[in-house]
Amino acid sequence: MHKELTAKGRATRNRIIEGAAAVLREKDVSVATLDDIMAHTRTSKSQLFHYFPEGKDELLLAVARHEADQVLADQQPYLGCLDSWEAWHRWRDQVVKRYTEQGERCPLGSLVLHLGRSTPGARDVVVTLMRRWEENLATGIRALQTAGQLPAELDVEQRAAALLAGIQGGVLLLQSTGRADHLRAVLDQGISDLRRAAVI
Amino acid sequence: MHKELTAKGRATRNRIIEGAAAVLREKDVSVATLDDIMAHTRTSKSQLFHYFPEGKDELLLAVARHEADQVLADQQPYLGCLDSWEAWHRWRDQVVKRYTEQGERCPLGSLVLHLGRSTPGARDVVVTLMRRWEENLATGIRALQTAGQLPAELDVEQRAAALLAGIQGGVLLLQSTGRADHLRAVLDQGISDLRRAAVI
DNA sequence: GGTAGGCTGGACCAGCCAGTCCAGTCGAGC
DNA sequence: GCTCGACTGGACTGGCTGGTCCAGCCTACC
Known part of the structure; x- marks a missing residue:
């Protein structure tokens, strides 16, 4: 092609x-x-x-892919090396900053929603993005485990899944209410709950 | 009118x-x-x-309001009396069930997104819904405090905000990936982190 | 320097769909 | 039973927009 x-x-x-x-x-x-x-x-x-x-939809799909690539790229280099608490906090700041700047628009979201089930491949774009994102978070948590900062028996998958969901919801609320409170709350709470898990 | x-x-x-x-x-x-x-x-x-x-937009806005009312109604009577750990778990099940059944569609979300900034009042519908939802959660957490199940110094607002964001993200991921894992993870993790706060 | 094929411009078309208009019906109150 | 206004049906329109078509340009390669 x-x-x-x-x-x-x-x-x-x-x-x-x-x-x-x-x-x-x-x-x-x-x-x-x-x-x-x-x-x-x-x-x-x-x-x-x-x-x-193929027309408009093909173009929009290409744009969606382009935007999806951007999402993770915008979180680098922090997202790629979440191996200390300090790194987690730096990443947190980056995420809040990125989405506060982006404001109310969510091009990728509307795009995928618009293409929806009619365009094969549209869903894959977002599914793949979410999987990668979650993997990055899980890797970060495991890095803390191997660094001895977190107990080995922690349910890494569940933590990563919950954190990802929290971020998505925080961004959603930022976009619909215009306030970043929820995003900040979910990140602060998520990280501090993780830290607390270290103590127990 | x-x-x-x-x-x-x-x-x-x-x-x-x-x-x-x-x-x-x-x-x-x-x-x-x-x-x-x-x-x-x-x-x-x-x-x-x-x-x-006023045409189509006015009709859609009326539908959006109708749907928004439905969201909280569907979580009753559980959401209204989150005064014990058991009640929280029943509510959790209800939420997961509700959104699993709803599947990939999110009429309210698409509606508000579609009306967007062009229609005054569209944003208010979702802002109001979220505020009420969050208030219900906060009330539930305070109920646990007064029942002596949670320490008084807990940051109720932040917990409620993070939980709400988690739910929204969980639903979002349910709708875009078709799997309820994230929603379940965020609710389980959120509630168990809350319980853990009780111990400390 | 010639030519095939990628590249570009823009006129044109056809279908869709919100919104308009008017003619006509129904029913409550006098 | 009359009348006024709320209510209903459906034909019509006008603009918008995705998509088509063809004629002409540019350039890599022979």
């Missing part, structure tokens, strides 16, 4: 994806039109359909 | 709201049309605009 793209073609394709991502960070999928994307990327409709023959 | 509605008129208006809610539980807002709602409620377009002069 797209093997035959020249360097110029690839550049244009990327420009479309990034431009579309920019558009979708400003307006909701249900409102954004191909014309918006054309205007923002200085492309014509034929180019859009040239690079995404 | 709508003071002058006769009994018949009120009945029709309610039929429209409930019918629309049923439609939106099956298809996403972005796909559902007024024709779908007409078909499902046996009404004509002029009736829709008679009862909701």
